[in-house]
Amino acid sequence: MDRPILRRDFLQGAAVGIAALGTGSATAAMPASSSEPQNAPGYYPPTRLGLRGSHPGSFEAAHEVRDGDFWDGAAKLEDDRESYDLIVAGAGISGLAAAHFYRERKPNARVLILENHDDFGGHAKRNEFHIDGRMLLINGGTLEIDSPTPYSKAASGLLAQIGVDPVALSRKCDHPEIYGRHGLSLGVFFDKESFGRDRLVATGSRHRRFEAKTIHAFLNKSPFSPQVRADILRIETGHEDYYPGLTPDQKKDRLAKISYRDYLLHVVKADPGVMWFYQHHTDEEWACGIDAVSAIDCWGFGLPGFQGLKLRPIATDKMGYTPAGYLTTGGSPTFHFPDGNASIARLIVRRLIPEAIPGATAEDIVTAPCDYSKLDLPGAPLRLRLNSLVVRARTTKEGVEIAYTPSAGGGAVRRARAKHCVLASWNMMIPYLCPELPAQQKAALHSLVKAPLVYTNVAIRNWQSFVQLKVARIYSPGLYFVDTTLNEPVDIGRYQSPRKPSQPMLLRMVRTPDRAGLTEYDQNRTGRAELLATPFETFERNVREQLGRMLSSGGFDPARDIEAIIVNRWPHGYAPEYSSLFDGDAPPDKRPNVVGRQRFGNIAIANSDAGFAAYTDSAIDQAFRAVGELIG
Numbered sequence: 001m002d003r004p005i006l007r008r009d010f011l012q013g014a015a016v017g018i019a020a021l022g023t024g025s026a027t028a029a030m031p032a033s034s035s036e037p038q039n040a041p042g043y044y045p046p047t048r049l050g051l052r053g054s055h056p057g058s059f060e061a062a063h064e065v066r067d068g069d070f071w072d073g074a075a076k077l078e079d080d081r082e083s084y085d086l087i088v089a090g091a092g093i094s095g096l097a098a099a100h101f102y103r104e105r106k107p108n109a110r111v112l113i114l115e116n117h118d119d120f121g122g123h124a125k126r127n128e129f130h131i132d133g134r135m136l137l138i139n140g141g142t143l144e145i146d147s148p149t150p151y152s153k154a155a156s157g158l159l160a161q162i163g164v165d166p167v168a169l170s171r172k173c174d175h176p177e178i179y180g181r182h183g184l185s186l187g188v189f190f191d192k193e194s195f196g197r198d199r200l201v202a203t204g205s206r207h208r209r210f211e212a213k214t215i216h217a218f219l220n221k222s223p224f225s226p227q228v229r230a231d232i233l234r235i236e237t238g239h240e241d242y243y244p245g246l247t248p249d250q251k252k253d254r255l256a257k258i259s260y261r262d263y264l265l266h267v268v269k270a271d272p273g274v275m276w277f278y279q280h281h282t283d284e285e286w287a288c289g290i291d292a293v294s295a296i297d298c299w300g301f302g303l304p305g306f307q308g309l310k311l312r313p314i315a316t317d318k319m320g321y322t323p324a325g326y327l328t329t330g331g332s333p334t335f336h337f338p339d340g341n342a343s344i345a346r347l348i349v350r351r352l353i354p355e356a357i358p359g360a361t362a363e364d365i366v367t368a369p370c371d372y373s374k375l376d377l378p379g380a381p382l383r384l385r386l387n388s389l390v391v392r393a394r395t396t397k398e399g400v401e402i403a404y405t406p407s408a409g410g411g412a413v414r415r416a417r418a419k420h421c422v423l424a425s426w427n428m429m430i431p432y433l434c435p436e437l438p439a440q441q442k443a444a445l446h447s448l449v450k451a452p453l454v455y456t457n458v459a460i461r462n463w464q465s466f467v468q469l470k471v472a473r474i475y476s477p478g479l480y481f482v483d484t485t486l487n488e489p490v491d492i493g494r495y496q497s498p499r500k501p502s503q504p505m506l507l508r509m510v511r512t513p514d515r516a517g518l519t520e521y522d523q524n525r526t527g528r529a530e531l532l533a534t535p536f537e538t539f540e541r542n543v544r545e546q547l548g549r550m551l552s553s554g555g556f557d558p559a560r561d562i563e564a565i566i567v568n569r570w571p572h573g574y575a576p577e578y579s580s581l582f583d584g585d586a587p588p589d590k591r592p593n594v595v596g597r598q599r600f601g602n603i604a605i606a607n608s609d610a611g612f613a614a615y616t617d618s619a620i621d622q623a624f625r626a627v628g629e630l631i632g
Contacts, residue, residue: 129564200471204217540567
């Protein structure tokens with residue numbers, strides 16, 4: 001475990017960033033003497049290794065503002081002598097969409113977007129690896145176009161304007177059969193700490209929801225006790241009505257008031273030993289275990305144990321009273337770009353600043369090089385300034401005054417003015433930026449706690465060990481990372497996913513630092529603190545140890561086979577969503593997301609928090625609403 005990883009691509013953050021994408025070099029950068037870091041030669045954040053997501057240098061000044069220390073040591077304000085029609089704080093999907101909608105209504109408007117990270121896109125983060133001359137892409141955050149409800153006219157209209165047809169792209173570009181040809185399925189890793197020895201068992205099913213023909217074989221190979229095997233079989237395939245005599249609506253009401261864990265233990269009356277298997281089934285969707293997720297939401301997401309209740313799908317209302325997931329009517333189409341929804345962010349940036357990203361289609365965006373030096377050109381009608389954290393937003397007689405500073409802290413505090421402002425940052429930060437907000441609104445903004453999670457992406461020399469072990473995904477509820485998956489195969493434009501097991505491959509390893517027994521928001525708070533205190537070396541060591549334990553019987557050697565690691569750390573990850581367990585029965589107009597997003601003078605608020613939904617369409621819809629509040 002102490003042997004160094006032989007990273008043959010150790011120059012990725014510099015040389016590869018300049019050479020870029022294998023489809024032509026990035027265009028010439030502005031001189032290094034330019035004041036903004038993004039104008040330096042070779043500036044290309046997607047190829048950076050190590051800690052990404054909320055990376056070092058993106059939040060330090062924000063924490064000073066939160067703690068009340070920032071203005072005590074801040075330098076005198078330096079006036080940019082810049083005036084805009086709109087200033088947007090945050091270059092995530094919502095902030096970029098707000099700029100788009102504003103200029104759509106005011107084509108000649110001057111817009112400045114300020115982003116605290118070193119790249120645009122927010123949670124739609126692009127991770128780009130270069131191994132043996134081959135570019136490999138994976139999402140570092142937002143995974144795909146996906147929502148339990150249809151995209152609104154505004155959201156679907158924006159996708160159409162940037163050339164995204166999810167249905168057509170999915171039919172043409174998705175290639176799940178690549179892994180099917182090798183007979184790869186889901187594997188479950190039974191750890192020695194829980195079962196006495198390490199053991200990987202291929203389930204024969206591609207998903208955690210088992211097929212009837214595979215579950216018996218899996219359970220017979222597992223180290224579960226006979227009673228636990230019988231109860232898992234009952235949960236997965238049984239058709240008992242655990243609420244006899246109740247109407248479907250009464251059953252749903254019961255399910256909304258208990259967690260999935262309590263449902264399995266106290267209604268289904270399963271052996272407590274099944275909890276090892278089911279506790280983390282909700283990690284990737286809610287960033288917490290089944291003890292903090294309602295049974296109705298787990299039914300809505302398609303988890304097992306409800307077959308005998310004979311519940312009908314619920315018509316979704318976009319307001320959160322309905323369960324998120326598959327058993328609702330009218331969900332959106334789904335499509336996954338190789339870099340996740342980073343391609344959507346790049347497409348919006350291309351539309352806003354065409355000279356920064358060449359090309360014309362949703363297919364060529366994937367391999368199009370971005371020239372970051374073109375994002376913030378003097379005199380341009382739209383400017384996107386990275387590494388810049390808004391530290392104050394206040395209304396004036398003329399409009400809005402914005403103060404901002406380098407995100408890492410310690411730099412000058414600059415001032416810009418605009419007629420309008422959209423705060424597309426995280427809700428919980430906004431009260432610190434606008435202390436003049438009404439107390440009730442600030443309390444509502446503070447109350448919405450985002451869910452922490454980690455997407456760790458690992459480049460490996462080849463994926464022959466996965467073929468040897470007959471797995472494409474490994475569920476490991478007893479280890480540091482609960483889920484390890486071969487990258488989704490997508491071919492789009494000039495980008496092609498690996499076909500041969502001898503070729504380099506990317507793995508996604510997911511961790512949500514939840515704390516069983518606490519409420520959802522308390523789990524989020526403790527998990528956020530853990531992520532901020534965890535150094536890269538801890539993540540790296542757990543990656544190496546876990547892959548070695550799970551894959552060594554297939555010939556995998558961590559020191560030899562791991563090429564590079566990117567840890568996308570999101571202490572403020574998924575937007576909060578309505579929980580029937582903890583949020584009560586407040587009417588929609590009294591919910592904290594609605595109270596918190598109210599317009600304040602010429603300042604409007606737009607983010608997925610404001611929509612109470614961790615989906616890209618929610619981010620777009622909230623941008624559309626915010627711009628409408630400002631200019632009608």
